[in-house]
Amino acid sequence: MPDRPTSRDVARLAGVSRTTVSLVLNNVPDVHISPETRQRVLEAARQLNYYPDASARRLVSGKTSTIALVWHRGPDRTYRDAFLPGLLQGATRAARHYGYYVLFRPIEPDESDDAWVELARGRHTDGLILSGPRSDDAALLDLYREGFPLVLHGQLPGTDIPAVDVDNESGAMAAIRHLLALGHRRIGMITNAPLAYIASRQRLEGYRRALEEVGIPFDEALVHCGNFDEESGRQAMQALLALAERPTAVFIASDMVAVGALRALREHGLRVPEDMAIAGFDDIATSRYLTPALTTVHVPAFGLGWSAVELLIRIIEGDAPSETQVRLETELVVRESCGASAPQGKV
Amino acid sequence: MPDRPTSRDVARLAGVSRTTVSLVLNNVPDVHISPETRQRVLEAARQLNYYPDASARRLVSGKTSTIALVWHRGPDRTYRDAFLPGLLQGATRAARHYGYYVLFRPIEPDESDDAWVELARGRHTDGLILSGPRSDDAALLDLYREGFPLVLHGQLPGTDIPAVDVDNESGAMAAIRHLLALGHRRIGMITNAPLAYIASRQRLEGYRRALEEVGIPFDEALVHCGNFDEESGRQAMQALLALAERPTAVFIASDMVAVGALRALREHGLRVPEDMAIAGFDDIATSRYLTPALTTVHVPAFGLGWSAVELLIRIIEGDAPSETQVRLETELVVRESCGASAPQGKV
DNA sequence: ACGTGTTACTAACACGCGTTAGTATACACC
DNA sequence: GGTGTATACTAACGCGTGTTAGTAACACGT
Numbered sequence: 001m002p003d004r005p006t007s008r009d010v011a012r013l014a015g016v017s018r019t020t021v022s023l024v025l026n027n028v029p030d031v032h033i034s035p036e037t038r039q040r041v042l043e044a045a046r047q048l049n050y051y052p053d054a055s056a057r058r059l060v061s062g063k064t065s066t067i068a069l070v071w072h073r074g075p076d077r078t079y080r081d082a083f084l085p086g087l088l089q090g091a092t093r094a095a096r097h098y099g100y101y102v103l104f105r106p107i108e109p110d111e112s113d114d115a116w117v118e119l120a121r122g123r124h125t126d127g128l129i130l131s132g133p134r135s136d137d138a139a140l141l142d143l144y145r146e147g148f149p150l151v152l153h154g155q156l157p158g159t160d161i162p163a164v165d166v167d168n169e170s171g172a173m174a175a176i177r178h179l180l181a182l183g184h185r186r187i188g189m190i191t192n193a194p195l196a197y198i199a200s201r202q203r204l205e206g207y208r209r210a211l212e213e214v215g216i217p218f219d220e221a222l223v224h225c226g227n228f229d230e231e232s233g234r235q236a237m238q239a240l241l242a243l244a245e246r247p248t249a250v251f252i253a254s255d256m257v258a259v260g261a262l263r264a265l266r267e268h269g270l271r272v273p274e275d276m277a278i279a280g281f282d283d284i285a286t287s288r289y290l291t292p293a294l295t296t297v298h299v300p301a302f303g304l305g306w307s308a309v310e311l312l313i314r315i316i317e318g319d320a321p322s323e324t325q326v327r328l329e330t331e332l333v334v335r336e337s338c339g340a341s342a343p344q345g346k347v
Numbered sequence: 348m349p350d351r352p353t354s355r356d357v358a359r360l361a362g363v364s365r366t367t368v369s370l371v372l373n374n375v376p377d378v379h380i381s382p383e384t385r386q387r388v389l390e391a392a393r394q395l396n397y398y399p400d401a402s403a404r405r406l407v408s409g410k411t412s413t414i415a416l417v418w419h420r421g422p423d424r425t426y427r428d429a430f431l432p433g434l435l436q437g438a439t440r441a442a443r444h445y446g447y448y449v450l451f452r453p454i455e456p457d458e459s460d461d462a463w464v465e466l467a468r469g470r471h472t473d474g475l476i477l478s479g480p481r482s483d484d485a486a487l488l489d490l491y492r493e494g495f496p497l498v499l500h501g502q503l504p505g506t507d508i509p510a511v512d513v514d515n516e517s518g519a520m521a522a523i524r525h526l527l528a529l530g531h532r533r534i535g536m537i538t539n540a541p542l543a544y545i546a547s548r549q550r551l552e553g554y555r556r557a558l559e560e561v562g563i564p565f566d567e568a569l570v571h572c573g574n575f576d577e578e579s580g581r582q583a584m585q586a587l588l589a590l591a592e593r594p595t596a597v598f599i600a601s602d603m604v605a606v607g608a609l610r611a612l613r614e615h616g617l618r619v620p621e622d623m624a625i626a627g628f629d630d631i632a633t634s635r636y637l638t639p640a641l642t643t644v645h646v647p648a649f650g651l652g653w654s655a656v657e658l659l660i661r662i663i664e665g666d667a668p669s670e671t672q673v674r675l676e677t678e679l680v681v682r683e684s685c686g687a688s689a690p691q692g693k694v
Numbered sequence: 695a696c697g698t699g700t701t702a703c704t705a706a707c708a709c710g711c712g713t714t715a716g717t718a719t720a721c722a723c724c
Numbered sequence: 725g726g727t728g729t730a731t732a733c734t735a736a737c738g739c740g741t742g743t744t745a746g747t748a749a750c751a752c753g754t
Contacts (some may be wrong), residue, residue: 122400
């Protein structure tokens with residue numbers, strides 16, 4: 001590898017000082033450089049194929065122009081992978097739009113929960129997005145209190161750390177209202193995960209509230225917990241089918257879990273939606289290709305990524321909005337599994 | 348944000364020089380520091396919660412300890428997203444294993460094809476992985492000739508740039524042999540993409556060779572081209588069904604395309620595998636949940652990511668292997684769509 | 695002729711670290 | 725008592741840039 005040209009080389013070739021090179025190439029405003037000199041510098045830089053050294057620039061400017069996306073891979077990692085492409089695309093597009101790079105840092109199950117701290121403390125990045133945060137993380141709170149720019153993807157109850165998440169409760173309500181509109185009155189639920197997860201509690205609360213709206217009392221027997229994966233859905237559905245009085249519809253707060261529930265129904269010889277209506281949540285890539293195609297609540301992964309980065313960068317640049325808790329709306333996607341006819345042309 | 352401690356602060360607190368601090372904290376070998384001093388430095392660093400500044404370290408060492416994954420989002424972007432979680436996980440795990448960070452840089456369709464060049468020229472990274480490279484990229488060849496560490500994911504015919512890819516030909520052969528073993532003799536094919544893509548040509552070649560092995564002549568009428576998406580598969584299958592003498596099995600070199608083909612078969616009232624056997628390629632997340640579950644050729648996304656990074660880092664560190672063209676083996680995953688019984692316990 | 699202001703630049707510092715070359719002391723050996 | 729060597733450190737340089745403070749030349753009004 002031949003020696004890279006530095007700004008000194010450009011200066012020499014253009015017959016000016018290094019300062020002038022810097023002023024010209026960075027287009028510093030309110031500085032007087034003659035058009036001829038400007039041209040000479042530009043030409044010299046072009047001729048040498050000069051690119052300023054990122055490390056030097058970072059050091060002197062104190063800005064890394066980089067943000068990190070910290071991706072916790074916990075017990076829910078397979079579930080969360082479903083959103084990775086969309087979220088990452090939203091995040092990188094927003095980052096690029098504002099002139100930032102994105103460092104991707106998964107935290108594997110065998111790593112310490114705060115292995116990401118060095119990214120902040122070592123000034124590798126100007127800010128962090130933490131996806132799938134743990135609440136018992138003292139390092140997180142320290143950093144936040146010191147004013148380090150931080151945005152969570154997913155909520156952390158009991159803190160006011162800026163966070164971006166989907167509106168789980170209203171999403172669940174939309175699904176239930178859809179089932180109610182189709183005439184169902186005995187509606188069961190399988191949660192996406194144990195109730196230790198806040199998203200599970202919120203989706204359950206949406207279910208409860210939507211029933212309450214129409215005067216249907218909450219019946220604990222109709223609710224079972226899923227645990228991210230297919231198998232948990234299969235077991236939960238089996239439990240519901242063992243009930244003396246079965247529900248006519250089940251809201252399953254995770255499409256991945258719904259896949260297992262559908263299997264249980266097939267194993268019991270029950271048809272969907274004729275014998276039982278099913279509504280899901282998440283709208284993962286697979287959902288539209290299931291038989292029957294799953295009616296579900298779409299989670300805007302791209303929007304979550306974009307919003308998180310946009311919020312983070314505003315915080316980094318000292319332009320934080322007054323409201324730093326962002327909740328994105330979901331959208332009900334009607335397909336086949338509830339028996340409603342889909343709008344023309346939609347898949 | 349309070350002022351970050353620097354190595355000078357640590358030195359002052361420990362009552363030694365900055366040099367000593369650096370020597371102790373970096374565990375420089377063959378240098379004599381008394382155990383007491385060593386302890387004092389460590390204690391001071393701990394007390395100040397000192398983390399060395401990454402930018403300064405990069406500048407002085409000339410190493411960024413960062414590699415970039417450049418992800419071209421072309422016409423095949425939806426297809427390629429299916430492998431992103433696996434590939435990224437493999438890449439980041441390998442990177443971390445060798446002490447590197449990963450910068451993720453998608454190139455959107457509206458960006459210049461060589462928008463990634465500044466990452467290399469500006470010394471943002473020590474090396475690059477280019478996923479989905481374009482062959483007409485002069486900047487790529489320049490960089491390679493200058494010795495900048497580079498690894499491609501996906502092949503670029505006519506160059507010897509280090510590359511990691513899946514063995515498309517042998518994967519296709521495995522699928523065809525499977526269909527042959529089940530008694531099929533008239534086997535059609537729908538390619539994953541137009542033949543401008545090398546992977547398409549290679550999978551087609553595998554199909555051709557596997558048939559040739561058993562003396563079945565290549566019949567052009569049985570081959571139609573897909574174009575990454577579902578709809579192209581639907582149309583290609585319709586064309587095959589319009590044939591006077593239909594195939595009894597079709598190898599579809601992309602699961603996403605196969606989804607559309609399955610739909611076409613359903614629309615024609617044909618059962619899979621009874622009326623027609625279907626074998627796919629890629630093993631995307633959806634494949635196992637299709638009805639019928641798709642027998643397909645598994646692509647090791649994690650392995651591709653890991654191998655690419657491992658190769659890249661060996662090149663960066665001057666330890667390049669003699670063979671820099673890596674081809675990973677695929678694995679046939681037998682499910683339901685060909686009518687063979689799956690091995691016990693496998694899904 | 696002389697201050698004042700504008701234009702067009704440059705010298706020199708600082709960012710925080712790794713590292714090389716060098717110094718001071720202690721100890722051993724003949 | 726001088727030489728040599730190991731030990732335990734430190735002073736100072738340089739990485740490549742952005743930026744601040746400053747200088748030289750020139751025009752202009754009085």
